[in-house]
Amino acid sequence: MSFEKLKPEVVTILQNEAITVTDRLHGVCQLLSDTISYYDWVGFYFKNGDKEELKLRTYVGEETDHTIIPFGKGICGQVAVSNENFVVPDVKAQDNYIACSITVKAEIVVPLFKDGENIGQIDIDSNTPDPFTAEDERFLEFVNLEVAKIL
Numbered sequence: 001m002s003f004e005k006l007k008p009e010v011v012t013i014l015q016n017e018a019i020t021v022t023d024r025l026h027g028v029c030q031l032l033s034d035t036i037s038y039y040d041w042v043g044f045y046f047k048n049g050d051k052e053e054l055k056l057r058t059y060v061g062e063e064t065d066h067t068i069i070p071f072g073k074g075i076c077g078q079v080a081v082s083n084e085n086f087v088v089p090d091v092k093a094q095d096n097y098i099a100c101s102i103t104v105k106a107e108i109v110v111p112l113f114k115d116g117e118n119i120g121q122i123d124i125d126s127n128t129p130d131p132f133t134a135e136d137e138r139f140l141e142f143v144n145l146e147v148a149k150i151l
């Protein structure tokens with residue numbers, strides 16, 4: 001399935017006011033994990049209140065211990081402070097990395113902005129080495145823009 005075909009499906013899920021925002025975010029995680037073969041773990045982290053840490057809101061994939069991640073720690077924590085996409089083709093080459101599962105080979109984290117503020121992120125783990133391209137970045141930026149509209 002192409003990213004262009006997925007975009008309206010993402011919008012439909014996010015605009016479904018009959019269910020909670022968290023359930024809609026979970027629906028997006030499920031859609032992406034089901035339709036993109038190399039998206040093996042898909043989750044949304046958000047800033048935890050006033051704390052300098054991220055909290056896992058919802059995800060699809062293997063259970064993780066890393067439901068709270070301090071700013072600066074791991075790929076996610078680095079994106080919380082850099083405000084920039086972080087594409088990791090090979091997680092083994094990263095010093096500041098929090099391993100969730102030994103099967104994970106690559107990761108992409110894209111920050112989510114609301115009114116110009118970095119309030120969270122979408123995080124994807126892949127069991128395929130080096131699978132992410134600029135197209136994934138553009139698509140995930142689109143997803144986050146659509147999410148920001150309902151927050």
Ligand code: SME
Pocket residue numbers: 041043064066069073074075076077096097098099100107123125
């Ligand atoms: N690998 C991430 C931690 C979160 S898990 O991928 C679910 C990191 O280094 O921040």
